[in-house]
Amino acid sequence: MSTVTLTTEAFEETVTAPGITLVDFWADWCGPCKAFAPIYENASEQHQDVTFAKVDTEAEQQLAGAAGITSIPTLMAFRDGVLVFSQPGALPAPALEQVIDAVKALDMDDVHAKIAEQKKQAPAAE
Numbered sequence: 001m002s003t004v005t006l007t008t009e010a011f012e013e014t015v016t017a018p019g020i021t022l023v024d025f026w027a028d029w030c031g032p033c034k035a036f037a038p039i040y041e042n043a044s045e046q047h048q049d050v051t052f053a054k055v056d057t058e059a060e061q062q063l064a065g066a067a068g069i070t071s072i073p074t075l076m077a078f079r080d081g082v083l084v085f086s087q088p089g090a091l092p093a094p095a096l097e098q099v100i101d102a103v104k105a106l107d108m109d110d111v112h113a114k115i116a117e118q119k120k121q122a123p124a125a126e
Contacts, residue, residue: 003044003052008063014053016081020103021051025067025074027058033073036090043096050100077103082111 006014006023015021024040026033044052057064057072067076070088077085077099084103091099 003041003054006053006055006060006063008060011055011063014051015076015078015083017051018080019049019051020100021053021078022100023076023078024052024054025057025064025069025072025076026054027056027072029058030072032090036073039091039093039096042093043100047100050104075099079103079106079111080108082108082115084111 003024004014015023022040022043024033024036026037028034040052040054044050055063055067057069072088073090074086074088075091075096076083084106085099
């Protein structure tokens with residue numbers, strides 16, 4: 001599966017869909033982004049069960065700002081609508097594989113239970 005280009009309009013729908021979505025925030029002028037691109041593309045071909053998406057931070061500055069992107073490339077991983085990984089920096093292929101394997105291995109029932117517990121403990125916003 002090739003990567004999909006995300007825009008502000010499609011971002012939320014894509015990352016909240018069931019399953020795993022990886023999002024690469026990048027820019028054309030970024031050397032490390034260009035070095036990471038073929039690694040990311042190759043992984044997308046190896047993992048047909050994962051959605052691989054890219055956000056061009058130059059074209060989607062508002063989206064990059066809303067996502068808190070301060071350094072590129074930044075990789076985010078979402079599973080069943082939950083952000084489970086976010087890290088700036090270009091990853092070598094073995095590290096990207098580790099991230100994908102770890103996200104696939106997550107016990108999402110446990111993740112959702114922890115999120116619910118955190119919400120209970122957080123003071124209510126006034």
